[in-house]
Each structure stands twice: as C-alpha cells, then as structure tokens.
Amino acid sequence: MTQTILVVDDKANVRVMLKKYLVGQGYRVETASDGRQALFVARETQPDLILLDIMMPEMDGYDFIRTYRREQSTPIILLTAKLEETDKVVGLELGADDYVTKPFGMRELVARIRAVLRRSTASAEPAEILRVADVMLDRNRHWVEVGNRKVYLTPTEFELLAVLLAAPGRVYSRTQLQQRLHGVALESQERTIDVHIRKLRAKIEPDPRAPHYIETVFGMGYRFVAD
Secondary structure (H helix, E strand, O other), rough: OEEEEEEOOOHHHHHHHHHHHHHHHOEEEEEEEHHHHHHHHHHHHHEEEEEOOOOOOOHHHHHHHHHOOOOOOEEEEEOOOOHHHHHHHHHHHEEEEEEEEOOOOOOHHHHHHHHHHHHOOOHHHHOOEEEOOOOEEEEEOOOEEEEEOOOOOOOOHHHHHHHHHHOOOOEOOOOHHHHHHHOOOOOOHHHHHHHHHHHHHHHHHOOOOOOOOOEEEEEOEEEEEOO
C-alpha cells in the first residue's frame, strides 16, 4: 500500500519540490503551509510520516509537535535551517524522530524517510514479546507496559527500547544504537541518542533523575538493567 507523507513548509517552492520528488519515489504526498493547516490535514489524511519545517507563521513546528503528539505518534522528521544544536534538541525533546538540516540532499532525505518508516512499521511484522523485570514490549501490537501502566512511545523510542530489552545487561555504544535505529552512524548525530534516552527515561522510569531501568555506563554507552 502506498505510504502518505505530509510536507509542512511555509515556502511554496519547497513544498512543490519535495512533493514532485517524493511522488516520483512512489509516495503519496499531502502539503500544508503552516502548523495550523498541518493539524487539519494530518487529522484528515492520517499520514504515515510528517516532514516538518520549524520556522513558520501562524503555528511553528514546535507548537505543531506539542499539539499533535497529544493525538498521534506519527513519525516526524524536522526540516530545519537552524544550525544551533539546542534547536534540534528541542524538537527531539518534544517528540520528533529525526531531523535534516537545510540545505539537504534529496537522496539523504529519502534514506532518512525510509529508515524512520521502517522503525514505525516494525510492529506490523511478526515479533516476540520482550519482557524484562516489569517492563513489557509487544512488537505485534506496538504496546509497552511498565507494571500495569501503558506507556505511549514514539516509533524511535519504541525501537530504541526494543533494542535494549532484547539484550538486557549488554552495553550499547551511541554509535551502535545509532546504527540500529538509522542503519548508518553519523558522528554529528550520535548525541541525539542521548536525547531519545532522556525522553524514554522520562516515560518509563519511576525517577528519571535516578534511572532504574536504563543505565548509563560511563565512557561506553547504555544498557537495560537485567534485575
């Protein structure tokens, strides 16, 4: 089935360029010129992935994520011209799954889209239930429980937790986790793993400031505590 991508950007030439290229790659494409219009289009069309500009009138990308993440966990890739690391971190903290800095190559963008879509559709493939301590992850239902509490995760958070749960006690470096999530390790983006870990901890840990499940191994990376 053809997957739908929603392109959100206030520049008409960018929307036209992206739509033309992505349609040529076999995707169905919807567009919106700002965050407010994007909310309407997303609710109507239920896209499989959203390409989202940050700086827009009416409602910017950050406000869109704040609103939309209360409704859906649809994967979001930020399209940002901002170079400051904090701007990218803010987007990831709010619930974006990845980002691409303008100007970007179309082949790189499509590779990122495919990687994020693979993560978001992984639950449709036959998979086991992963359970460590009182954390349970069901890949078939895209379902996570901590104790008796259901936890809502973005596709990236879900896949990251699945990697850690599949090998409790094993230490993964940032590079290894980046490779598992994106298929390629880019030094400039390894630190985004820290952001996703911080978000994941905020959702599953009793006290994120003193993690019980996801442990930082100094100088090495992260592991899921087996006991």
